[in-house]
Amino acid sequence: MRRLTRAWIPAPLAGLLIIFCLLQPKSQALPTMIRLGYTNCSSCHIAPQGGGLLNLYGRSIDQAQSLVGGEYEPWQSAFAQTINWGGRITQDFRLVMQQQDTSTTDKAGTQLFRNRFIYRNATELGHGWRITATVTGENASAPRPTLSYDLPAKPLEVFVNTALISYRTGHNLEFSAGRDMLPTGVDIADLSVFVRARNRLGYYDSPTQAKVFWWGKRYLINPYAFGPGGNERSGLHESGGGMLAEMDVLGNHRTVAGMNFLQGESAGQNRRMIGPYTRLGFGRWGFLAEHDITDRTLKTGTLTTFRQTASYGQLFWAAREWLVASLIGERLRVEAPYTEHLNAAKFELAARLTSQATVSIGPRIQWDPISGRITRSVVFQLAVKTVH
């Protein structure tokens, strides 16, 4: 830490970091770990879906992959044993501070400073049973885009993202029920990308669901059924089911390809999505891609059926273990009568300074070939978490 603050961090930021290091990480989902041969999330995360709290091994990797580096040492004090119920509770607090500046052709620029405070808890009840909860409080909401054919779920200042009860049998089979984000292909942490924001995978989309994860050295099979989360807009309380399946194609732990199928029905519309995806890793660099094809049928008035395709590609390079640069390309096409064409490109630089603190900066440009409108934005994010 001493070396870090001296060499890299300006004094005010160093002060902030020290405060949060005294607390002791969202370990956000890191699909880029495929570059080191981590084919699925269960290696490092408590929940096999990924994101969320890290297991002990994951915390050691998190530490090892930071600028400070070194060995992870679990918090072993009597106080820690008490609040962690003798090691049965894994919990953390996480603060995500995000500054986003946006300018669009012929429109006034906007600035948004958004803070999210997140508490996460995973409690082992014994005999394979576990409860998991994530609660988020925020100063400014960030719902999905309001579309004439799909309204975003209602944002809440205090939101229960996850409330699950899970049962794990053996090393590689888990059943879960409760509320959570639905399984996705490439588990991209940025929920504003087209493949997520246009497929009901925003910050406030936590349907009630039951799901199964069954994984092995070369495969993951994840069927799921879901119902409304309660905060959907009128007519959009969706129920349905799906299946995500992936495999390590070449068996070298670096070439994962998968497919996500989803079918959902609500009073207002039906949707059917098929999303092939891949995660490829080659040591220092890798490639993530997802292409989601969604057919929607609006049931209000005359039946209207149209197709939406959302594509995502990310080429990443780990300049250092703790410093990952990415070039991201996105594409969205929506058919008539809701015709929309959008293309976007983003550069992202993410630095994991310590296991507690990650900073990232991401300039993005989006252009609409139909209107000619260009939107430029830049997001600076500091995420800190407690580690114990």
Added chain:
Amino acid sequence: MLLLAAGAVAADQTVEPVSIEAGSASFEAGTNVPGIEIKGASSNLSGRANVSHGASGLVIDQIHVTLPVKSLATGMKVRDEHMRKYIFTNADGQVPDVEFAADQVTCRKNGGAEDFLCQVAGSLTIRGVAHAFSTALNVKEQSSAAGATFRASGDGVVKLSDYGIPLPKQFGVSTTDEVKLKISFVGRTSPTQTAGSGGAR
């Protein structure tokens, strides 16, 4: 005729020293957790051997190959440190290079006239402990005015228990006893040597 034939055999058996530089070696170790596999690699494999052509194929003897432990990398600094500490450090705290030695290997032709399959059996030394090790090596010979080049690749399995190495364990994740090895390298005769012997072949 007999004299001519004898002369030809003698010429074929010209022994040429071959040096290996910047060869690559990689390993894969499974773990008890699905989804985690430890892989590492080095491109610092070096060595030497003597090569001659016999009646049934290629003859390689006095093989000695070395791999500096510090050149092996897994892509994660901490994991590299663990690997060196738990696998390659001996009781005296020393980290000796990995070495392989074999006396003589006869390689039979494998398809093409310049393709050979070598059943190499020798001794692999890890952290100072020597143990028998064998591998099937595919060798392709290419001759040119500058000398002969031997492109070789092979794989094998090492058991950590054969070397008295306890299975490394980190927060519930432990490696398997068997570690898969792959090597590939290019061996070259020295140009000066080849100048004299090239014509004989």
